[in-house]
Each structure stands twice: as structure tokens, then as C-alpha cells.
Amino acid sequence: MAASNKSELIDILQKEYAKLDRLITPIPAEQAMLKDETETSIKDVVAHRAHWITLFLGWYADGQAGKTVHFPAEGYKWNELKRYNADLRAAQKDVDWAAAQALLKQEYAALLVFVQNCCNEDLYGGPMQGAKNHWTPGRWVEAAGPSHFRSAAKYVRARLRSL
Template sequence: MPAHSKTELIDITQKDFGKLEKLIETIPPDVALQKDADDTSIKDVIAHRAHWIDLFLGWYWDGQAGKTVHFPAEGYKWSELKRYNADLRQRQSHLDWPQAVTLLKKKHGELTGFINDRSNDELYGGPMKGAQNDWRPGRWAEASGPSHYRSAAKYIRAALRARG
């Protein structure tokens, strides 16, 4: 169930990040770098989640500035997420495990700061400017933060089970 207030969003963001952080602290670098059948590693998933926080913040600020908001990114359509994610993995291939974890923590801090600096009305009072849909900024923040934290944890648990 999505959050409907700033307080709920703060709570769920901290709760889901805490769970993910606890999980990733247990993963050795060699395990984090192992690729699965889709050529994706745990490191890739963590770096991806950090990147999507950046995307959301960019969407928000572009909309606030009256600029065109490119969803999910300039040159890509939502139907091209598989290609976008493959291109992102290539762009982030230089990251090692500690760097990916540090990046996620940094971006989580930026997301938390964003949420804390907005009023409830700014987060849930109306659609996000430039989004061309009825999602509120708080809903977009939840999709890029806590929802992604949960899906990352699910991926990691499955990857660890598959590796024994």
C-alpha cells in the first residue's frame, strides 16, 4: 500500500532502506560481483537503485523548472527499459562493490533530504510537474526509493539462494 503522507513516506523509506542495508552488509564483494543468467550482479542491482533515485530527482527538478521531463531518460521510452538497464550496467561497470554500496547510501541520503525538505502538500498535494500523469511527487519518491529497496532485497535473496 503506497504512502499517503510525508510521515508515512519517511517511515517506509527508512524501514525499507534499513532492511536492504542490513542485507547488503552481509554480502562479500566476490559474491556481489557474480553475474546471473541475465548478466546482472547484486552490485549491478544496488548501483541501479542509486541511479533511479537520481533519475527521480532529475525529473522533479526539471518539472519544477518547466523543462521537458524525459521518462525514463532522454532517448528512451518506458517500453525500452531492458535496453536502458543494459546500457546503465555498462556505464556503471567500473564500480566495485564498496563503491556501489557507498553510492546507494549517498543517494538514499539525498532522497531522504528531499523528502524531509518538502511539505506534505508539496509531496502529496498534486501531480508532479512534467510527469504527464496523476502521480504525486511523494509517489514518485516512493517508487524510486522504498519500492526499489524492496525489489532489490527480493532480487538479492533470490540470487543468494540460487548460489547456495
């Protein structure tokens, strides 16, 4: 169930991050770096989730500044996510497991501070500026944070079972 106010959003953000953090913390680097049949690793998934928080924070800042908001990023369309994610994976190829975990922790902390610094009206009072859809900033936070944390945890659990 989606959050509908700042308090619920903070709760779900903290809860889902804590679950993912507990899951990934004990994973040794050797396991985290192993590629699956799609050439994706646990490290790749964790670094990817951190990156999408960075994207959201940039989208929000650009919208607030009246700049063009590029979704998902400049030069890409939503229907090109596979290409974007492949390009991201290539760009993050030299990120090691410790750095991926640190990046996720850093971006989670930035997202939490963002939410804490917003009022309920900022988060749920209307569509996010520049988004060209009806999603509120709070809904975007949930997509970039808790929803991504849940999907990452699902991948990690499945990957650990297969190893």
C-alpha cells in the first residue's frame, strides 16, 4: 500500500531500507560480484538502486528550478530503460561491492533527509514539477526508494538461493 503522507513515507522508507540493508550486509564481496545468466550481479542491482535515488533527486531539483526534467535521463526515453540500464551497468563496472553498499547508504540518507525537510504539502500537495504526469513528489520518492529496495531484496534473495 502506497504512503499517503510524510509520516507514512518516512516509515516505509526506513523499513524497506532496513530490510535490504540487513539482507546485503553479510554478503561477501565474492558472492556479490558474481554475474548471473543476464550478466547482472548483486553489486550491480545495489549500485543501480543507489543511482535511481540520485536520478529522482535531480529530477526534483530540476523541476523546482524550472529546468527541463529529463526522464529517465537526458538522451533516453522511458521505453529505452533496457538501454539506459545497460549503459549504467557499464558505467558502474568498476564499482566494487564495498563502494556499492556505501553508495546505497549515502543515497538513502540523502533521500531520507529530503523527505524530512519537506512538508506534507510539498510531498503530496500536487504533481511533481516538470514530471509531466500526476505523480506527487511523495509517490516518486516511494518509487525511487522503498519500491526499489523491495525489488532489489527480491532479486538478492533469489540470487542467494541460486548460488
